[in-house]
Amino acid sequence: MSLIVQKFGGSSVADAESIKRVAKRIVATRQAGNDVVVAVSAMGDTTDELLDLAYQVSPLPDPRELDMLMSSGERISVSLLAMAIRSMGHDATSLTGPQAGMRTDSHYGAARIVDVTPTRIRAALDGGSIVIVAGFQGLSADTEDITTLGRGGSDTTAVALAAALDADVCEIYTDVDGIFTSDPRVVPKAQKIDRVTSEEMLELAAHGAKVLYIRAVEFARRHGVTLHVRSSFNNSEGTLVYNPKEGEEVEQPIVTGVATDLSEAKVTVVGVPDVPGKAAQIFTLIAKTEANVDMIVQNVSAAATGLTDISFTLPKSEAQQVLTVLRAEKDAIGFQTLQHDDQIGKLALVGAGMKANTGVSAKLFDALHRASINIEMISTSEIRISVVTRADTVHEAARVIHTAFGLDGTEDAVVHAGTGR
Amino acid sequence: MSLIVQKFGGSSVADAESIKRVAKRIVATRQAGNDVVVAVSAMGDTTDELLDLAYQVSPLPDPRELDMLMSSGERISVSLLAMAIRSMGHDATSLTGPQAGMRTDSHYGAARIVDVTPTRIRAALDGGSIVIVAGFQGLSADTEDITTLGRGGSDTTAVALAAALDADVCEIYTDVDGIFTSDPRVVPKAQKIDRVTSEEMLELAAHGAKVLYIRAVEFARRHGVTLHVRSSFNNSEGTLVYNPKEGEEVEQPIVTGVATDLSEAKVTVVGVPDVPGKAAQIFTLIAKTEANVDMIVQNVSAAATGLTDISFTLPKSEAQQVLTVLRAEKDAIGFQTLQHDDQIGKLALVGAGMKANTGVSAKLFDALHRASINIEMISTSEIRISVVTRADTVHEAARVIHTAFGLDGTEDAVVHAGTGR
Incomplete structure (x- = not known):
């Protein structure tokens, strides 16, 4: 049995219909005989709406309070996704970042992961459950306050979970078919790439390729996690971001x-x-x-x-x-x-x-x-x-x-x- | 120095303007020389909107997941309220129910409080902060999952905090001026009551008076907490719900x-x-x-x-x-x-x-x-x-x-x- 970590971004869970479609995808992975752990972002525009509220009550919102606010978005998406999976007859358990064992430093708004202790994830997996983890968030190891990871936080959550759980692959679902030789909106004849090394991906991401966050690619490279970039809208094969062995x-x-x-x-x-x-x-x-x-x-x-x-x-x-x-x-x-x-x-x-x-x-x-x-x-x-x-x-x-x-x-x-x- | 617990319901924090008005009220209490702990409900229609989403993804949402979902509402209101108070130059710290030490049983959707350990509240108060606690929620002592307290949960949170902190009074802010001799919409000549015993209040609440939840009044009576029902829209004196001494x-x-x-x-x-x-x-x-x-x-x-x-x-x-x-x-x-x-x-x-x-x-x-x-x-x-x-x-x-x-x-x-x- 393989262990697969999947990550779905905000546009993949923007409304109830999208959430149900993502739930089907997760259930299909489970039915193929895999253990599944999922990291999810906040629904569509939630983050912007919450930020807007913050600036309505304060010209300069306190960073700790801002993280408390922003972290509510993923609780909504994880619980809805778990409900949707359960209504399809499969066991699912949502966990907040803190519950999932994501420990960070206290740099509110852009916290760094310092440790992942996936005790509750393992227990839920052992109990036969699909596990849905709130992306983008953790618990400060020092202050026991909620923190958020900043840009690319949900990708990073997924990769960190894959590393901590020694997953076989970390699938990053997005709204494009994979990594392309160039941005198809700029270069119409761009082709999808089947395989790319994490080193190359790092350079592409650092120089304008938007599909993966550089931080998540770095984390994957450092921990030997294989990434699989796929579309959440179709079943095409996507792009594998792998770590080549010596001589390859x-x-x-x-x-x-x-x-x-x-x-x-x-x-x-x-x-x-x-x-x-x-x-x-x-x-x-x-x-x-x-x-x-x-x-x-x-x-x-x-x-x-x-x-x-x-x-x-x-x-x-x-x-x-x-x-x-x-x-x-x-x-x-x-x-x-x-x-x-x-x-x-x-x-x-x-x-x-x-x-x-x-x-x-x-x-x-x-x-x-x-x-x-x-x-x-x-x-x-x-x-x-x-x-x-x-x-x-x-x-x-x-x-x-x-x-x-x-x-x-x-x-x-x-x-x-x-x-x- | 007195310790005052205040509770504001969803209609008192329905939008950014309301939140700023409530923040002023809290700051005024602080400036009068009191320690202040506040319990807050979710903003206006948040609860209904979240429930609506749940039923869109599942005909029968899982109770555990429903509590994970619903508990996000208060994180939004507490963090916004803390930001608003901070922008007025006063220290404020928001805490979730679990962070505030609210321990419950595992009866999702209608959990009972089994213990309150306000360690973090006391530490924040000692540090000079106003403390804003998410009402309506706690942490299951058995499963470490988030629970919600059900109807009247935020009132009950406020009373439980007042009891655990040995507060001088628990102020329940509402959209009416206090407890009346009858519902003014039914009996136009109804008068506001200045003082009522918790025993009487219990009977009134049990027989149709809507201002206070029977559960919160019961808790207050059992733990000797004095309630003060006041309007969040004006400064009138409201109604004191007290526990008379023998012979009184x-x-x-x-x-x-x-x-x-x-x-x-x-x-x-x-x-x-x-x-x-x-x-x-x-x-x-x-x-x-x-x-x-x-x-x-x-x-x-x-x-x-x-x-x-x-x-x-x-x-x-x-x-x-x-x-x-x-x-x-x-x-x-x-x-x-x-x-x-x-x-x-x-x-x-x-x-x-x-x-x-x-x-x-x-x-x-x-x-x-x-x-x-x-x-x-x-x-x-x-x-x-x-x-x-x-x-x-x-x-x-x-x-x-x-x-x-x-x-x-x-x-x-x-x-x-x-x-x-």
Whole structure:
């Protein structure tokens, strides 16, 4: 008998009909002879509605109280799902995050899982029950208060449960058919990928692929959990995100996918004295704002001036705070001016096979050159090449590269109406 | 420094504006130098909306899962209320029923409180915080599952907290100004009562007065908790429900109030053999249905036939089940027929002073006689006289008796638009 963990997001349990459809899916898995543990998000718009209420009573809601509030959403979805399964004649037990043994730190709103003690889950499974766990939440090990895990919290809950229970697979149900070589809304000829390594998935997620949260993929990779991304709307096979054993890499395709991202801005610190320690000074300052700096590029200094420019990208929403902090320290750092550019696009070409192949960069630069697309920044890892272009050329860049690397399918991909979350 | 427990019902926290108004009230109590613990119900229609969802996914929702679902409502109201208070500059901490130490049995949907261990409440109070507790819910001592307390659960939570914390008073906020000598919608000249004993309150609540739940009053009486019923919409003084010391009764008025109730039906078992054990046989059967039988009257048997009639009243909604059970045992009991009458009205005249006064019954019967109102059943306790009349005469009966016992005020009472819950 296998143990399967399944995760259903908010759009999969948006109303009573959706909940009944998800219940059928869970029961089918059970009837196929598996033990089943399910992590569920809050129903559809619940989270937004609760947040709206919070801001109606308080301009700056207390974080602890906000977590108490938000955690109510998953209690609603788990109990309804358990009821629906029971009405189909199968035993089901809902558990809150705390009851499921999810222990976290006390960072309200973005708590980290510190321990999972699935005693009650195991007992319920042993009793023949399907177990429905509230995603996104836990109990602070220090304060015994309810915490929420923040963005991607339900994916992370599912992966953490799969790791703690040593599950055979963690199925992430979503409103798309799986992971694609690129976003089908950007690249119509994008194809569904059957298998991708967690390392590649991490790079794709970090550079704009929205289907899986980077945090959940990281957790899965670290704990050796196999993810299976599937559609909750049909029975197609989806995408397996696996952890290859040593030596398995040779069989991998050179490139796996192209991700694009329009959510970042570029900041350039112009005229920084080219002396040791300046970069450290700048990024130590920025780290204090908790901004998520992504690409960093430092130009060679012009020998005549002894000055250099340092550029970096970060989420648009975090740019203003970073600019403010840097401006305040202008004299201490000794730079000349700050430039802020929120019209950039980021593109990442990812493939585990790159490790063993040369010429990938050249082929990419050539494809962009022939399409007259200008490259503004370049950054690479072992299995990824990222470039920054103008915002209005990045989608065309993705199509050109998708074709150049032979990723195009024979027909256009079907784009679902869903949100892609 | 006093410790005050306050309870606010669903209509008092129906939306963001109401929550802010309640927050002001709580802060004012705090600023007057009191420690404050608050029990809150779910917002307005939340309970009905959640129930509606449950029946959409399951024709017969599992009781455990239903309690998991329903308990989410109070998490929303407590966290929002705590946020609102914090935004006014006062420390506030919300606690779920389980966190507040409310331990119950495992009777889902109508759990009984078995123990209150307010460790976290005391710690929060000692830290200078106002404490907001989710009403209506607890944790099963056996199964560690969430339970709900059923009807009047939030009132009961407040009283149980007041008892466990040895609070000076338990303030029950409602949408009326207090306890009245009769329902002002029935008896326009009804007056607000300043003080009433918990014994009298129990009789009034048991016979149709809707402001307080009988269960909460019973709990308060048993644990010596003083209740203060007040309006959440104004600052009028309300009604004190107190537990008199020995000998205090002499000062009490003879009659305190008149309650009416149109929610009951009368069942008559006709032609029961007048031999010992028949009544026991009948009511043992009925007890198995958990019906709430109220008044029971057995007529003297006609000597010639050796048969008697037994009548009793019970909630209309429970009548059919009881009739079915009795009908199935017709031969075993040996009665002739069953009569079912759902057009009755019940009236109760209550007053602690009745103990020491004779002639109260005679005065009541005389008043009804002069108004040509027929009495169908009579039942009495030490501090109450109840009669059953036709449904369409019971309100007129209440007005006549209210006048006869000198309870009329000089002007009509103000009737609020609220539900009276």
